Amino acid sequence: MIPQFNLNKEYSFLENEIQKELKKVFFEKNFIGGENVTQIEKNIAKYIGVNYAASCNSGTDALYLALNSIGIRKGDEVITTPFTFISTIEAIIYLGAKPVFADIDLDTYNISKEKILEKISNKTKAILPVHIFGNPVDIRDIKKEVNDESIKIIEDCAQSFGAGINCQRVGSIGDIGCFSFYPTKNLGCYGDGGMITTNSEELYSNIKKLCNHGSSKKYHHDIIGINSRLDEIQASLLRVKLKYLGEITSHK
Numbered sequence: 001m002i003p004q005f006n007l008n009k010e011y012s013f014l015e016n017e018i019q020k021e022l023k024k025v026f027f028e029k030n031f032i033g034g035e036n037v038t039q040i041e042k043n044i045a046k047y048i049g050v051n052y053a054a055s056c057n058s059g060t061d062a063l064y065l066a067l068n069s070i071g072i073r074k075g076d077e078v079i080t081t082p083f084t085f086i087s088t089i090e091a092i093i094y095l096g097a098k099p100v101f102a103d104i105d106l107d108t109y110n111i112s113k114e115k116i117l118e119k120i121s122n123k124t125k126a127i128l129p130v131h132i133f134g135n136p137v138d139i140r141d142i143k144k145e146v147n148d149e150s151i152k153i154i155e156d157c158a159q160s161f162g163a164g165i166n167c168q169r170v171g172s173i174g175d176i177g178c179f180s181f182y183p184t185k186n187l188g189c190y191g192d193g194g195m196i197t198t199n200s201e202e203l204y205s206n207i208k209k210l211c212n213h214g215s216s217k218k219y220h221h222d223i224i225g226i227n228s229r230l231d232e233i234q235a236s237l238l239r240v241k242l243k244y245l246g247e248i249t250s251h252k
């Protein structure tokens with residue numbers, strides 16, 4: 001049987017550098033909230049083309065944190081695609097909101113703009129398109145057609161790190177972008193990891209609080225949050241892999 005996914009080639013290509021970086025992390029023993037996490041957030045914000053990037057524990061958490069940060073609550077409607085991984089829907093339901101499915105375009109397998117427009121109601125609080133299989137949805141076009149600032153656009157970029165349209169990368173066009181670093185994704189770590197990108201300082205600080213027990217100052221908890229953090233080991237691997245992403249992608 002031919003395995004669907006195999007990391008051997010990539011690992012041998014990066015082995016020396018990865019081992020060197022891991023050694024540093026083990027020497028420092030600063031496993032949560034260290035320099036690698038700060039750096040990978042900066043590097044990814046720059047790469048995607050946004051002001052802010054906040055790391056978290058998974059793509060699923062990224063979606064949950066993004067929807068929570070824009071105030072999605074019980075009774076709200078979020079328009080999304082039925083052709084996605086379960087996380088996209090889970091995040092909506094977890095907050096008590098209702099997923100409203102807009103069907104896909106059969107040319108792209110991505111959510112159809114026309115179907116989105118049909119599903120907008122006075123309860124619609126957000127639209128959650130998924131860039132499936134690395135193929136970007138035209139978010140600018142959706143934004144233009146929806147033409148309602150009160151409806152936020154959250155991009156599920158879990159399968160599309162680095163993809164873009166007209167020099168704009170996915171995760172930089174909607175209000176928030178959500179990424180997964182699950183090992184099989186375009187940019188994967190060697191465990192779980194996720195990232196949230198945005199240009200809004202307000203959303204960024206909300207997300208930073210929510211992913212750290214609702215706290216921005218140690219032992220001061222303003223809101224109920226969760227524990228969702230990227231650790232130094234994964235962040236150090238991601239820093240190495242991001243540098244070679246273009247090269248690795250073209251190898252495949």
Ligand SMILES: *Cc1c(COP(=O)(O)O)cnc(C)c1O
Pocket residue numbers: 057058059060061084085087088130156158159179180181182192193194
């Ligand atoms: C993988 C994936 C997720 C979830 O990411 P995790 O890091 O595994 O939680 C969400 N949405 C889509 C479209 C995915 O492919």
